[in-house]
Amino acid sequence: xxxxxxxxxxxxxxxxxxxxxxxxxxxxxxxxxxxxxxxxxxxxxxxxxxxxxxxxxxxxxxxxxxxxxxxxxxxxxxxxxxxxxxxxxxxxxxxxxxxxxxxxxxxxxxxxxxxxxxxxxxxxxxxxxxxxxxxxxxxxxxxxxxxxxxxxxxxxxxxxxxxxxxxxxxxxxxxxxxxx
Numbered sequence: 001x002x003x004x005x006x007x008x009x010x011x012x013x014x015x016x017x018x019x020x021x022x023x024x025x026x027x028x029x030x031x032x033x034x035x036x037x038x039x040x041x042x043x044x045x046x047x048x049x050x051x052x053x054x055x056x057x058x059x060x061x062x063x064x065x066x067x068x069x070x071x072x073x074x075x076x077x078x079x080x081x082x083x084x085x086x087x088x089x090x091x092x093x094x095x096x097x098x099x100x101x102x103x104x105x106x107x108x109x110x111x112x113x114x115x116x117x118x119x120x121x122x123x124x125x126x127x128x129x130x131x132x133x134x135x136x137x138x139x140x141x142x143x144x145x146x147x148x149x150x151x152x153x154x155x156x157x158x159x160x161x162x163x164x165x166x167x168x169x170x171x172x173x174x175x176x177x178x179x180x
Contacts, residue, residue, distance in 0.1 A: 023054035030171065035160075038167035044153045045160050049103065049168075056104040076102070076123075076131050092144040096154075099135035102128045103161075107168035108176075129165055133158045 027050040035046050079098040086094055105113060110125045117124040139145055140154030157164075
């Protein structure tokens with residue numbers, strides 16, 4: 001597959017050439033390259049993580065308006081409280097949003113989480129990695145996961161997440177400047 005070619009990744013991360021790329025394309029190539037290098041060759045996992053990373057940068061009005069989209073927090077306890085007050089239908093979306101929020105933070109902004117842990121005594125990356133996994137697993141077991149044909153994808157992302165997160169952290173440090 002041409003999207004797997006190492007020279008495509010190199011061309012994207014080399015600073016001397018500017019190109020206008022969609023966030024979806026950019027993150028897919030970056031994530032796919034990173035995961036293959038880490039031994040994770042699952043296209044579903046790469047596609048999911050790339051889509052979440054690309055979506056994270058969109059303004060709120062561009063995202064699909066889901067009940068959970070009103071909740072944007074850096075604290076996992078806020079998601080737990082929202083789950084306690086949510087109906088069965090909304091619980092799926094809250095689990096997915098929580099997992100996605102902390103997936104982005106742990107994959108792309110680990111230094112932010114480390115600094116926060118040092119300064120404020122907040123949980124570190126390893127804690128949030130577990131949050132991602134538990135919410136992906138919970139979402140994958142929800143009836144809506146079957147309806148949306150997401151059961152396998154959510155399970156694959158959850159099971160692959162620890163090495164995926166570490167590989168993404170390496171790529172961010174080596175190739176990206178996210179200003180975190």
